[in-house]
Amino acid sequence: MIDKFVPDMYAQSIYRVNYKKLASLGIKCIIFDLDNTIASVDQDKPSKEAIDLMFEIKELGMRPVLMSNSGRKRVEPFRNGLEIDSCASAGKPGQRNYNKIKEIYKFSSEQIECVGDQFLKVVLGANIAGMTSILVNKISKKDRFVTLFNRFLEKIIILILGSRDLFKKGKYYD
Numbered sequence: 473m474i475d476k477f478v479p480d481m482y483a484q485s486i487y488r489v490n491y492k493k494l495a496s497l498g499i500k501c502i503i504f505d506l507d508n509t510i511a512s513v514d515q516d517k518p519s520k521e522a523i524d525l526m527f528e529i530k531e532l533g534m535r536p537v538l539m540s541n542s543g544r545k546r547v548e549p550f551r552n553g554l555e556i557d558s559c560a561s562a563g564k565p566g567q568r569n570y571n572k573i574k575e576i577y578k579f580s581s582e583q584i585e586c587v588g589d590q591f592l593k594v595v596l597g598a599n600i601a602g603m604t605s606i607l608v609n610k611i612s613k614k615d616r617f618v619t620l621f622n623r624f625l626e627k628i629i630i631l632i633l634g635s636r637d638l639f640k641k642g643k644y645y646d
């Protein structure tokens with residue numbers, strides 16, 4: 473069970489991921505988390521850097537998709553600004569919307585990579601779905617209120633993973 477929390481890759485931020493390598497490995501779709509992955513919880517529209525990154529990913533022949541547990545009102549300005557498809561109120565790590573994305577775009581789990589800052593949402597959700605996962609450090613210290621309990625659980629998960637040499641904070645790998 474605990475191995476379901478081990479990310480396949482770990483990068484400092486979404487800007488430190490080798491997307492060219494992912495494309496060469498056959499990844500066709502990258503599912504991005506929003507809060508604290510693409511933007512801090514205080515930001516209400518995407519940065520130029522994020523917009524450029526989505527463009528770059530499309531140029532590599534992959535489809536970026538935004539998938540967030542936040543509501544439509546929060547997600548919409550990012551969907552529009554980044555010019556990518558999105559799924560709001562996604563219910564991660566629940567599997568319904570992972571399946572929906574596979575169905576809509578006709579990708580297999582092996583062709584999908586999930587990127588985000590939370591073990592309990594992104595890493596667990598992707599691993600259950602049979603997709604690969606990339607953990608990134610959260611953008612800012614500030615979290616949504618609903619996330620605070622998950623961060624507490626995350627600390628315990630990191631301790632357990634650390635004791636088994638499965639994960640160490642700041643020790644990036646790909």
Ligand SMILES: [Mg+2]
Pocket residue numbers: 505506507508509588589590
């Ligand atoms: Mg997040």
